[in-house]
Amino acid sequence: MDWAQLDVNPKVVAAVRRANIQSIKEILCLSGSDLQRLTKLSSSDVRYLHKTVAAVVKSDPVVTALQMYNGECPFPTQNRKLSMGCPVLDLLLGGGIPLMGITEIVGESSAGKTQICMQLCLSVQFPSSYGGQDAGAVYVCTEDTFPNKRLQQLIAFQSMLRADVPADIVNNIKFGNNIFIEHVADVDSLNHCISKRLPILLSRGLIRLVVIDSVAALFRCEFGASDSIAKAKCLQKFGAMLHQLSHRFSSPIICVNQIADAISGSSLAQSNFGLLDKVLPALGLTWSNQLLMRLMVSRTQFCAEGKFPDDKVRALNSGTVLRRMEIIFAPHLPQSFCNYIICKEGVRGMKETGI
Known part of the structure; x- marks a missing residue:
């Protein structure tokens, strides 16, 4: 030296x-x-x-606890979040999805998991000043074909959904060209995609969001009840690879998960803090330990006509199913929930929240 x-x-x-x-x-x-x-x-x-x-x-200055409390911490990556594309949902999540770590969206069929993920794929393309990452996303499909028609509909309504973003910025983003679709049929293909293909896209700055829909489908098919040890090792390896990518490139990882029936009164059911009575996330405790945050989505009831977020969607979506997003666990957030609807414009949160 x-x-x-x-x-x-x-x-x-x-x-x-x-x-x-x-x-x-x-x-x-x-x-x-x-x-x-x-x-x-x-x-x-x-x-x-x-x-x-x-x-x-030294690369970073010393930070006091008072600076962190006042939001003056000079670590922008840790403080920044990926917007959900809806101010009400962002408020629930303390600004959005953390940039580093694995966030799971779990819920029953037709609860809106894929809709939320597609909206995140659009939100990540906005400039950082509007809650995005100014980059694209990878959508890894493990089950059905990608709903491209619905994505195009969401793109067409971006100017209405993101009213906080100037129209010229929305019009200059080529949403359809910045979403990469990957189809995988087995665990080996998924591991190859994560270890070989995703690092290339991330290192080139083409993407800053990875969505896997769904992570449970492949592991449920390839591992039986007698393969619990092999399944746990595979899940740990899978989670480690995702964490490495997320922290290396400051890119959030969104994993969609399915639910399974829970035995009433069991210790597993009680471990969900009473928020889940009849269902549990699939893949068990091994997978849960890999997560930074778990969000539970569910269908509740039909939305009353007078409770829509604004007049623009009230007339279009009368009778829309009301859904709920619950924070099951997160290191920086309390357990809380928020109702939302899915309309032509996208996922729209309701203003009522509860803790």
Whole structure:
């Protein structure tokens, strides 16, 4: 290394060289007493050397708890979120989906899981100042064919759904060209997609969101009841690969999961904090430990005509099914819920929330 970049006395540099210390890393790895013994320097010189070397190599400034509490933490990646494309749902989730980690959307059939994922694929393409990542998304299908017709409908209504974004920005985004569709039929194909294809797209900056719909389909088909150990190892490996991608490229991973019947009164049912009475997310505890956040979506009832978010959708969607999104667990959010509807414009949250 170039010792000239250190603002220390030349005699200190000479002593370090005589001790055959070759790098800054070695200095930081040695305790004060060990460094003093090797270099024969005074304790004050050793303390100053440690302080100077630390100042050279540090990449981020020290942050106090008060700065973090006031939202002044200079770590934009940790503070930023991916918008859900709806201000009400963003409010529920504290700004949206965290950029690093695996978020699971679990629910019954027709609860709106795929609709939410498609809306996220559009939201990620907006500039960061509007809750996006200014990049595309990969949608990995493991079950049915991708609902391309519905996606085109959502694209057509983006200007209405994202009224907070200027029209010229919406019109300049080529939504259809920035969503990459991958079809996988087995676990090996899924692992190949995650380990080989996705890193290329992420490293080139083409995508900043990965959606897997659904993760349970393949594992349910390929692993039987007697293959629990092999299934657990495969899920752990799968989760580790997703976490590595998410943290390396600061890109959220959205995994859609299915539900299974729960035995009433069982310890498994109680582990969901009373929010789930008859159903549980599939894949068990091994998969749950891989997640940062779990969202449960469900159908509840038909929406009353007077409760739509705004007048534009009230006339178009009378009798729409009311759905609910619940936060089952998240390290930064309390358990809460929000009702929403799915209309032509997309997923629209209702203003009533509860905790």
